[in-house]
Amino acid sequence: MRRIIAALTLLALTHAPGQPAGRPRHTYRPQDRPHLSAALAALNMTTNDLSFKKDVAEPRFALKRVRELLDDPLLVPLMADEILAAASAGTGPCWGLAHALLEAESRPRAPVPFGELVEGWEAVDLRIAEGLARFYEDAERATRLLNAAFETLKPEERVHMSAALLGGVFRLEDRPALRAPLRELGIDDATLDRILLDARRVDPGPATDRFLSVLERVSMANLLAAGRTLQEASDRLAQDLADTETWPAAPVRIPTSLGDIWVGSTGSDIYTNPALLIVDGGGDDLYTGQAGAANGLRDRTRLAAIVDCRGRDRYESDGLLAPGAALFGAAAVLDLAGDDTCQAAYAGQGAGLFGIGILEDRAGHDLYRCHALGQGAGYVGVGMLRDEAGRDTYEAGFYAQGFAGPRALGLLVDRAGNDRYAAGGQEPDYERFENRYVSLAQGFAIGRRPFAGGGVGALVDLAGNDSYVADVYGQGVAYWYAAGFLLDCAGNDTYQMFQYGQGTGIHLSAGMLADLGGDDFYTGHALLQGSAHDYAVGILFDHAGSDTYSAHEASQGRAMSNGLGLLLDSSGHDAYLARQPANCQGIGHDGHYREYGCLGLLLDLAGPDVYSCGARNGARALRPDYGIVYDVKDAK
C-alpha cells in the first residue's frame, strides 16, 4: 500500500499542471527488479526480508515518510524518483514535494489581506510600478502566512531557537567572536549565555525537549505557503519586467510597511540594507550586508527578495545570513542572467532556517561559496538552490549542498553544465578522524539523536560531467531518522570522498546515490557505495556506463550492525576494487553482540566485470552473514 501511495504521489508530481507530462525516470528500473528477487532467492530470502527490523528507537518525532524507508527499503528509490520528478519539472513541483515529505497540514490558514495603501510608486515607471504592486500584494499575503506559521512561538522563543541553532553550528563556545554577528541578528547576550550553559549540561534532555517543543509548533503548511507565495511573486515580477527598458538612472527607494523596495538601475549598483524587495534592471551589481536575507528576529525584515535581470553580479555577506538565507522568515533571490559570484561568510544561498530560503540562477557560469547552512540547506523549513545553466562551482564547509535537519527539505538542483561540488575543509572531524573534515553535505540529512528525526536532503544534477568531492559524510547519506539523496542523471562523473557516503545510511536512516548515465568513478575509504551501519539502509544504483568503484573497507554493497546495503550496477564493464576484499562487496556482518545479522547485496546486471573478492562473471557468490555478489554475464 505504501508503495502504491508513493507511486501515486510520483505520478501527481510528474503530471503537475503546467508541466510537460514526461515519462518518469526510475532510479529502480522495472527490468532490474527480477534480478533483486533472484539475488535474494539465492539467499533463501524474498523482498519481504528487506523489511527486517530497523526502526528500533523512539524519537520524539520523525517524518512518517522517512520512517517508512526503514520498514520498506524499496521505498527509498521511489522517494528518489519523486525528488527527481519534482526537481526536473521546476520550482513549482518542489513545493508539492516539500508538502508531501514534511507532512504539512493539508490546507494553510486562509490569509486576510491587509487592505493597506502604500504610497510612493510614482517614483518609478508605471509598468514597473504595476509589477511592484502585484508583488506587494503577494508579499502581504506571505507575511500573513508567516504570522500564522509562527503565531504560537513567543519572540523570546524564536531568539532562543536561533541562538541554539547558529551558536551550535558555528561553535560559539570556541569562537567568542561569533557573538558580534549573532547580536546583529537580534540575539541578546543573556540568550547566548543560556545556550552556552545548556550546551555544557551533561543531561541534554531538558534543553532539547524545550527546543523540540518549540520546533514542533511551527506550522509547516503556512510556512511553505509563505515561501511559495514569495517565490512565485518574484518569478512573476521577473516575467512582468522581462523587457522593461525604463529603469531609473539610479536606485530608487520605496518605503513600505513590510520593508523597503528598491528599484535599481542598469548600472553597477551596490545594495547593503535589508529590503523587502530589490529589483535591478542590469549591470554588475553587488548585494552585500543584509540585502537579500530575511531575518524574522527584526521588524520589517521577515521577507526579502531580489530579482536581478542582467549582469555579472556578486552576492556577498560577512554576516550570518547572506542573500537567499531566511531565519524565521522567507527569502527568494532570482538572478536571470550573467556569470555570478555568491560568497557567504556563514549561511546563505538557499538556506531556510525556521524559514524558507531560495536562490534561483537562470543562466551563466556561477560560483557559490559558503561556510555552512547553505546552497540548499533546510532546518525546519526549506532551503533550495536551483541553477539552470552553465558550468558552476559549489564550495561549502559543511551542512550544505542539499542538507536537511529536522522538519526540513534541503534541495540543490543543477540542470546543466559540467559542475564541481566540493564540501569540507572547514570543520575538523573531531574525535574520529582528526586529519579529516566533516562535510555533511551533497545530499545529507540528519536528526537530533536520540531525540528527534531529521528531514530529507537532496542534491540533484540533471546533466553534465560532474565532479563531487567530500570528506566525512556526503554524497547521498543520512544519519538518524533522515534521508539523503544524490541523484545525477547524466554524464561521466567522479565521486570522491573519505567515509560515510555515496549511498549510505548511518544510524537508523536511509541514504541513496543514483547515477543514471555515463562512465563514473567512485572512490573513498570506508562505508561507501551502497553500505549501511546500524539499523540503516544504504543504496547505490548506477544505470549506465563502465564504472570503477574503489574503497578501502566496508563498502560496495556492505552492511554492518543490522543494516541493509545494496549496490546495483546495471550495465557496462565495471571494476569493483577493494583493499580488504573480505570486508567489501556483497557482504554482511554477523551482528556481533547485536543479536542478529544484516544484509549486503552487490548486483551487477551486465558486462564483463572485475571483483577484488574473486567473484566471477555470472556468479551467485554467497558471502558471509548475509550477502551475495550476483553477476549477470550478459544483459540479453
Next chain:
Amino acid sequence: MIRNRREKRCVLGATTMLCLAAMLAHAAEPAFDANAASLDELFFHVQRYATTELKKECKRLAREELLARGTETLAYLAENSTITNGWIYILADQLVPKLEAAEAAPILLANVQAQNDNRRRFATFFLGFYDVPGYAPAILPLLKHDKLAGLAIRTLGKWRVKQAVPRILPFLKADKERRRILAANALGEIGAPETVPALLDALHDPFFTVRRAAGRALVRLGRPAEKAALAALNTDNCSVQRELIRVLQAMKSRHALKPLRRMLADQDPLLRADAARALVAIDADAARKWLKQAGIDPAPFLLHGAAETGR
C-alpha cells in the same frame, strides 16, 4: 551521593559552572587535576565534544580516571543512566570488561531493583556480561515487563538459566521481531533439547533475522537438533528445506551427506545450489566428485566455501 534528579541537576549545573570558571581562568593550562575531580566533573569532561586541544586533553585524563575508579564509576553510571547521554553506555561498555564479577555484579543487581526503568535496563544489560546465573531470580520477573523483557531474555540466555526456558519459549511467537530473535538466541545459548521443535517452527518466520537466529540456535543444540533437522528435511516447504540445509551445513553433519547428495538432482536450481554448497562445506574432497557426477561445476562453491569460512 546524589539522591534525585533535581538534586543531581543542581550538582551537575554547579559543577559545570565551576569547571567553566576554572577553564576560563586557566585557559592556558594544559589540563585539570583529574585525580582530585568529582565524578560529575570527570563525566562532564569525558562526554564533552573535544573541539579544542584543551578539551581533548581533559577528555583523555577524565576517561582514564573514570576507568581507574572502577566500581565507583560503575555505580555512578548506573545511577545516571536516567539521563539521555550516550556516553553513559559508552563508558560502561569500556569499564565492564575491566571489572571482576564479584565487585561489579552486586552494584548492577542493586540497580535491577531500582524504580527507574532506565536504571533497570542499564543493569540488566551489563549483568549479561558477567557469568552470574545465581542472580536469575532478580531477572526472571522482568520477562513480564514489556520494556525490559528483551534484555531479560538476553541476559538469562547468556547465563544459560534452564528454568527460564518455559518462560522464554513463548517469545518465539511474539509479535515483535526482535523478541523472537532474542528468544531464539537465548534458547540456543541455554541449550535445552526440548526447544528443538519450536526452533524448527521458527524457520518458517517471515524474516531471515529470526530464521537465521533459530538456525544458529539449532546448531548450538547439536545432536538432538541434527536428528530433528534431518527428519524435517523431507518437508514440502522448499524455503524451510533450504534453511535446514544451512543448519546441517553449519553443523558439518555427515549424516546429512546422503540426503544432500539426493538433492543435487532436485528440479529446483536454488535447492541444488544450497545442497552443493553444504556438501562442499561438510566434505570438500568428496563433494567435488559428487558435484561432477551430478554435472555441477564445483568451482564456484569451493570459492564460496573459502569466503564463508573466513568469518
